Amino acid sequence: MSDYADPDILVSTAWVAEHSRDAGIRVVEVDVDTSSYAQGHVDGSIGWNWQTELQHAVRRDILDPLGFAELMRRSGITPDTTVVLYGDNNNWFACWALWLLSFYGHAKLRLMNGGRKKWIEEKRPLSTATVAATPSHYPVPAPNLDLRARRDHIFAVLEGQRSAHLVDVRSPDEFTGKVIAPPGMTETAQRGGHIPGAASIPWAQAVLEDGTFKTADALRQLYAGKGVTGDKEVIAYCRIGERSAHTWFVLRYLLGYGRVRNYDGSWTEWGNIVGAPIERELAATAVG
Amino acid sequence: MSDYADPDILVSTAWVAEHSRDAGIRVVEVDVDTSSYAQGHVDGSIGWNWQTELQHAVRRDILDPLGFAELMRRSGITPDTTVVLYGDNNNWFACWALWLLSFYGHAKLRLMNGGRKKWIEEKRPLSTATVAATPSHYPVPAPNLDLRARRDHIFAVLEGQRSAHLVDVRSPDEFTGKVIAPPGMTETAQRGGHIPGAASIPWAQAVLEDGTFKTADALRQLYAGKGVTGDKEVIAYCRIGERSAHTWFVLRYLLGYGRVRNYDGSWTEWGNIVGAPIERELAATAVG
Numbered sequence: 182m183s184d185y186a187d188p189d190i191l192v193s194t195a196w197v198a199e200h201s202r203d204a205g206i207r208v209v210e211v212d213v214d215t216s217s218y219a220q221g222h223v224d225g226s227i228g229w230n231w232q233t234e235l236q237h238a239v240r241r242d243i244l245d246p247l248g249f250a251e252l253m254r255r256s257g258i259t260p261d262t263t264v265v266l267y268g269d270n271n272n273w274f275a276c277w278a279l280w281l282l283s284f285y286g287h288a289k290l291r292l293m294n295g296g297r298k299k300w301i302e303e304k305r306p307l308s309t310a311t312v313a314a315t316p317s318h319y320p321v322p323a324p325n326l327d328l329r330a331r332r333d334h335i336f337a338v339l340e341g342q343r344s345a346h347l348v349d350v351r352s353p354d355e356f357t358g359k360v361i362a363p364p365g366m367t368e369t370a371q372r373g374g375h376i377p378g379a380a381s382i383p384w385a386q387a388v389l390e391d392g393t394f395k396t397a398d399a400l401r402q403l404y405a406g407k408g409v410t411g412d413k414e415v416i417a418y419c420r421i422g423e424r425s426a427h428t429w430f431v432l433r434y435l436l437g438y439g440r441v442r443n444y445d446g447s448w449t450e451w452g453n454i455v456g457a458p459i460e461r462e463l464a465a466t467a468v469g
Numbered sequence: 470m471s472d473y474a475d476p477d478i479l480v481s482t483a484w485v486a487e488h489s490r491d492a493g494i495r496v497v498e499v500d501v502d503t504s505s506y507a508q509g510h511v512d513g514s515i516g517w518n519w520q521t522e523l524q525h526a527v528r529r530d531i532l533d534p535l536g537f538a539e540l541m542r543r544s545g546i547t548p549d550t551t552v553v554l555y556g557d558n559n560n561w562f563a564c565w566a567l568w569l570l571s572f573y574g575h576a577k578l579r580l581m582n583g584g585r586k587k588w589i590e591e592k593r594p595l596s597t598a599t600v601a602a603t604p605s606h607y608p609v610p611a612p613n614l615d616l617r618a619r620r621d622h623i624f625a626v627l628e629g630q631r632s633a634h635l636v637d638v639r640s641p642d643e644f645t646g647k648v649i650a651p652p653g654m655t656e657t658a659q660r661g662g663h664i665p666g667a668a669s670i671p672w673a674q675a676v677l678e679d680g681t682f683k684t685a686d687a688l689r690q691l692y693a694g695k696g697v698t699g700d701k702e703v704i705a706y707c708r709i710g711e712r713s714a715h716t717w718f719v720l721r722y723l724l725g726y727g728r729v730r731n732y733d734g735s736w737t738e739w740g741n742i743v744g745a746p747i748e749r750e751l752a753a754t755a756v757g
Contacts, residue, residue, distance in 0.1 A: 241747075
């Protein structure tokens with residue numbers, strides 16, 4: 182892993198198996214399927230429910246600084262704790278949680294390469310024990326606003342007031358507008374298509390079959406091949422911001438791009454906003 | 470009907486039956502169920518499909534001035550034509566179309582009281598004949614921006630920079646946040662609840678069993694009873710702006726409120742916007 186820009190950000194399943202109960206380390210599972218943790222998790226890990234614990238309870242927003250500090254406290258995390266994240270679906274929400282921690286300035290972060298799937302495929306033990314965290318002290322943080330894209334950033338890019346690469350990490354059918362959301366998904370929008378000028382680089386192209394990340398060279402080729410380089414800011418988006426957090430992680434930590442934002446509003450915001458510019462590319466597929 | 474502020478805005482089914490082919494009159498059917506017109510319509514009427522003809526084809530927006538003029542031209546409507554609107558579901562999208570015409574300054578507007586349902590219940594004839602409109606001339610209009618609320622108006626009201634009554638015309642369960650959208654509806658949002666400070670006055674309370682409007686006195690009581698008077702601007706919203714167009718129609722034409730806006734972005738915009746303030750009232754229903 183040593184050719185990554187920040188090789189320490191990734192830890193292996195074997196490393197986690199050995200250190201999951203070490204002092205100063207807190208392993209946290211965050212899943213798309215919020216019932217997975219209860220079915221069995223890494224020994225010593227705690228679970229965060231992205232729907233009820235990582236977001237504002239009423240309005241659509243991430244935790245505010247007070248809510249974030251409270252989450253850290255009840256999780257037994259101090260500013261000096263190394264937080265190791267992992268989860269299902271190729272670490273989608275584990276990356277999202279890592280983005281949130283980074284947004285609030287938590288310094289010591291790790292991601293378990295391959296996530297829950299790799300752990301299970303290696304037949305490593307799953308615990309159903311409840312983990313009681315000793316409440317900690319955690320100061321109310323200031324957000325690092327440079328890591329987050331808001332709708333106004335996107336409008337500014339489209340109006341030429343900002344310069345940024347836009348990366349759409351959804352599936353090709355979502356990008357073209359053939360579908361508004363993958364089948365069965367409830368997070369939908371009024372319109373299909375993509376933000377004008379965005380490059381289509383589905384998140385899954387960054388990982389291997391076993392869910393671990395491709396080499397730095399392969400990743401660099403992937404993004405640079407679509408014109409997405411570190412020369413200017415990059416904004417990644419998907420539908421609700423979790424798949425784009427995965428790409429955000431790749432660009433920021435594995436390739437070391439200096440300015441990468443996750444647009445957590447993503448398509449469920451953009452595709453519902455009155456007047457927001459959209460491109461659709463259905464014509465090409467309809468022409469036989 | 471003479472106690473309405475603008476009694477001429479409403480026409481009866483009997484009047485339409487007599488005048489639907491008069492020179493200078495164009496009857497237009499606009500339905501929620503876009504297949505209804507083809508199944509049978511008022512003789513001489515043309516049909517507009519709200520999904521494909523009244524909105525921008527790609528981004529979420531109403532027709533732009535050029536698109537609107539083109540719609541009028543191919544519908545054989547000139548600035549001097551009296552446009553009589555009707556449709557299914559208590560004239561929801563007929564009201565929405567009337568709002569659109571009003572937004573673009575078309576002066577001569579009528580709504581058939583009771584809509585398609587009343588016409589059918591009275592066993593009036595339904596035609597399946599295709600109506601060929603002679604293309605007309607229609608100048609590209611300037612919009613009357615005072616009739617439309619944008620998300621920034623709502624933010625300004627919430628931040629105390631504007632004064633307006635907000636009226637939520639959705640069902641009580643949508644208002645409280647118990648459901649995000651009625652069952653089976655695809656227009657949904659990330660969050661349930663309502664805009665803080667909005668009065669809950671479901672659109673259906675403005676009509677009688679047969680779909681015709683209540684008397685002016687009853688309507689005045691209904692809205693004033695919830696504090697929504699003509700003393701300041703009123704902004705109505707629902708989920709995609711069609712039910713709120715119905716309430717907009719009532720307030721503007723039947724009660725004669727001077728400043729009424731339809732928020733066509735409505736809940737599918739607001740409930741998806743990152744950081745938009747929302748109120749939910751589930752606690753009260755959970756307390757036994």
